[in-house]
Structure formats: C-alpha cells, structure tokens
Amino acid sequence: MRKTLLASVAALAVVPALAACTENASDKNGGKGGDARALTVTSSADGCELSAGKAPAGTLTFDVTNTGSDVTEFYLLGSDGLRIVGEVENIGPSLTKKLTVNAPAGDYFTACKPGMVGEGIRAAFTVSPSDDEQETSASDQELIDQAQANYRAYVQDQSGQLLEKTKQFVELYEGGKDDEARALYPVAREHWERIETVAESFGDLDPLTDAREADVDFAAGEKWTGWHRIEKDLWPPAKGYQALKPAARKTYGDDLLKNVTELDRRIQATGADALSYPIDAIANGSIGLLEEVAKGKITGEEEAWSHTDLWDFQANIDGARVAYEGVQPLLENKDAALAKELTTKFAALQKLLDQHRAGDGFVLYTELTQPQVRELSDAVNALSEPLSRLTAAVTS
Structure with missing residues (x-):
C-alpha cells in the first residue's frame, strides 16, 4: 500500500492505551451540529472523549478542548497505530485547537496525549466510504x-x-x-x-x-x-x-x-x-x-x-x-x-x-x-x- 507523507515503514502492534478513549453517548451518529465530519474532542487528565467514533470519508475537523491541567496533544493515527495522519500539539489547559485532515475510508486510531508524553489515550476510529466527497476542479x-x-x-x-x-x-x-x-x-x-x-x-x-x-x-x-x-x-x-x-x-x-x-x-x-x-x-x-x-x-x-x-x-x-x-x-x-x-x-x-x-x-x-x-x-x-x-x- 502506498505510504502517505506521515508514514511509518514498520507496522507494529498498537501499544495498549493508558486509559479508554470514549465516544460521547449524546452524539454517537455524527459530529457537532449534525455535520458528521465535524467532531469534538475533550482531552482530560485521564480521558479522550470524541463526539463520534466514526465519520464519512472526506475532510474531517476535530475541535480539541483540553479540560486537564497539563498541555495536551491530539493525533489521528493510521491503522498500524504509528502512521500520523494528522496532529495538533501544544493545547494548553482550557484551550481549544482544531485539526483538519482529509481522511479516506479505512481504520484509524485517535489519541490524546496529556502532558505530551507516552503513547497516549487511544481508541479505534472508523472512516466509512462516502459518495458525497467534494470534487476538485481541473x-x-x-x-x-x-x-x-x-x-x-x-x-x-x-x-x-x-x-x-x-x-x-x-x-x-x-x-x-x-x-x-x-x-x-x-x-x-x-x-x-x-x-x-x-x-x-x-x-x-x-x-x-x-x-x-x-x-x-x-x-x-x-x-x-x-x-x-x-x-x-x-x-x-x-x-x-x-x-x-x-x-x-x-x-x-x-x-x-x-x-x-x-x-x-x-x-x-x-x-x-x-x-x-x-x-x-x-x-x-x-x-x-x-x-x-x-x-x-x-x-x-x-x-x-x-x-x-x-x-x-x-x-x-x-x-x-x-x-x-x-x-x-x-x-x-x-x-x-x-x-x-x-x-x-x-x-x-x-x-x-x-x-x-x-x-x-x-x-x-x-x-x-x-x-x-x-x-x-x-x-x-x-x-x-x-x-x-x-x-x-x-x-x-
């Protein structure tokens, strides 16, 4: 499979998460405001809560809010848990930053990293095929x-x-x-x-x-x-x-x-x-x-x-x-x-x-x-x- 810009050659097993990365029960079927590609992430000292655990293929946005006391990071990782598809770093306490990434259909992992150390708080994330992806002009x-x-x-x-x-x-x-x-x-x-x-x-x-x-x-x-x-x-x-x-x-x-x-x-x-x-x-x-x-x-x-x-x-x-x-x-x-x-x-x-x-x-x-x-x-x-x-x- 052709590697992307942020690709790791080795396909290693995913390291177990520090704590479970969870899906917000109030919005399991899509992102914020009814837009399935616009997701919210809440990163705390011991949690990584997403508004949804899946999204349709296309341009995804993750609004990441840090409710913990340490600086945090958020990653969208490839199916091997190593390939970095997108990341947003240096999110201070009480701050929100946005990650925008174009994600084709496939299996991924999300990860919050409180304190910006360790393997992070991970969970599986799915991008499903979509027929309504935006077309690019010539x-x-x-x-x-x-x-x-x-x-x-x-x-x-x-x-x-x-x-x-x-x-x-x-x-x-x-x-x-x-x-x-x-x-x-x-x-x-x-x-x-x-x-x-x-x-x-x-x-x-x-x-x-x-x-x-x-x-x-x-x-x-x-x-x-x-x-x-x-x-x-x-x-x-x-x-x-x-x-x-x-x-x-x-x-x-x-x-x-x-x-x-x-x-x-x-x-x-x-x-x-x-x-x-x-x-x-x-x-x-x-x-x-x-x-x-x-x-x-x-x-x-x-x-x-x-x-x-x-x-x-x-x-x-x-x-x-x-x-x-x-x-x-x-x-x-x-x-x-x-x-x-x-x-x-x-x-x-x-x-x-x-x-x-x-x-x-x-x-x-x-x-x-x-x-x-x-x-x-x-x-x-x-x-x-x-x-x-x-x-x-x-x-x-």
Whole structure:
C-alpha cells in the first residue's frame, strides 16, 4: 500500500492505551451540529472523549478542548497505530485547537496525549466510504499536483543535505575535533528542522534521533541517543558531568548517522515505498513547524546546552514558509484575504528574527533579553492564528 507523507515503514502492534478513549453517548451518529465530519474532542487528565467514533470519508475537523491541567496533544493515527495522519500539539489547559485532515475510508486510531508524553489515550476510529466527497476542479488539481511535486523535491533535497552534513559532523565528533563539531552542529541540524514534521512522522526514528534529555524515561529503561546526547557532550555542564570516552563517542556518533541514513532512505524511496504528499498534509506540516517553534525554540528548551535555538527557530520557519508557499496559489483562489495575511505575517516574523543574526548564524539564546523573547513570541502567536486556518481553507 502506498505510504502517505506521515508514514511509518514498520507496522507494529498498537501499544495498549493508558486509559479508554470514549465516544460521547449524546452524539454517537455524527459530529457537532449534525455535520458528521465535524467532531469534538475533550482531552482530560485521564480521558479522550470524541463526539463520534466514526465519520464519512472526506475532510474531517476535530475541535480539541483540553479540560486537564497539563498541555495536551491530539493525533489521528493510521491503522498500524504509528502512521500520523494528522496532529495538533501544544493545547494548553482550557484551550481549544482544531485539526483538519482529509481522511479516506479505512481504520484509524485517535489519541490524546496529556502532558505530551507516552503513547497516549487511544481508541479505534472508523472512516466509512462516502459518495458525497467534494470534487476538485481541473485547475485546482493542477495547483495541487504542482504543490505536491515541489514539496517532495524540497523534502528530498533537505534530507540529502542533512545526511551529508551529519556524516561530516560525526567524523569531526568521533575524531575529537570539538571546536569544528560545535560550529557544524547547528548548521547540520537546520536541515532536520526544516523537515521536522516529516522526520517526526517516523515514530521509530524520531525519538532515537532528536529526543531531549527531558523526553527520556530513564526509570523505565529508555536509552538516550541522537543529536542532543552528543550536544551535551560537546557543551558539558559545568559540574558533575563525565565526558564520553572515544569508544562511547563512536557508539553515539555511529548510531546518529545510522538513523539519519535510514531516514534519508525512506524519504528518497521510489515506487511502492515512495512517500506521497497530500495537500492537507503539506498545509498541516506548515502549521506543525510553527508549533515546533512555539513549544521549544521560543522557550530555549530545545538546545539546552549549545543554546543554538535560533538556528532551529529559523529552520522551522523556513520549512513552514516553504510548505505554505507551495499551497499559496491554491489558497489565493479560495481565500485571498487569508493568503495576504499569512504572507504579511511570515515577513514580519522573519524581519524580527533577522535582528538577532550574528555573522552566518545567530546570537545564542542566552543573549536574548526577556523583552526580546516576548517580542518573538508575540510574532509567532500573531502568525499562528491565521496559519491554523490554512488546511481548512485549501481543502474546502
């Protein structure tokens, strides 16, 4: 079966849910307001309640409200429990966010993830065949085809550059050339960050490659590997840290390169194994990359030792902008005002970020003042609201 943009190669058994994800008994036959494709989700500390456990094929919307005390996420997963069809992240307490996704008939899982950790609270979800799916005009289809081809080429190019830079980085790190490795670290990671939503979709690769120390459950026996494990060794804490010996450096370096090589293999695959890029996934990818900025880069939590968060910030914005510009011609046909607003706010955010450039890169995150951080955060929030409407607009 042809894999979608957010596809995992391995088809593993679904991990048992933390708690039952339930269907609201008051609306079992459809979504809110009688629209069977418009569903509501209530995410609490120990529950994930949907207004319906099924919907007809087509463009589905999930209005996700967080009634718990921790930040939560919501996912629509493929039948293997790994393939991410759509996701909405960083939903704070008492807030509501919308996920819009085009779902063909088939079996799925929904998942809420209170605290944004673990496997989440899961339940089966069914999308049934439908005869009333919206038809796409020939002119719109031409724009969609072009957007898909362009985005595929972009992702493949960035993946190829990521692999090449990772090879160079690992060689420097394993060879003990720390100053050169530190200089290359944020540059190499830019290619990862530009396609982070695609990389994250491979549930078996992302945690091995990009997990932060705070994401790892050491008590449960999880091992910490990847970029940030090496980052800590290159920028060690002042006290209490034991530097890795050459043999350990080689182990972590080789493991990082192995996983990045596998990521590139999957992204570059052709034929039956090739990734496809549905228009809703491209739009959701733009939204997701801005969410990555909001939940990690703007707080300085991503690069806890190197403090190169602004390189990541820029790369996420690059990826979000490229994904948006790919669907922009289609959006201009459907909602010209939204297209103009998004173009203006992307430019405003970039102008603000450019103020923190230094040489070929940026100042360290620790050099930003609190007013400067708030200014960046406000600009991200100003872009986030209209960008959240992108997928619904281009799939309407």
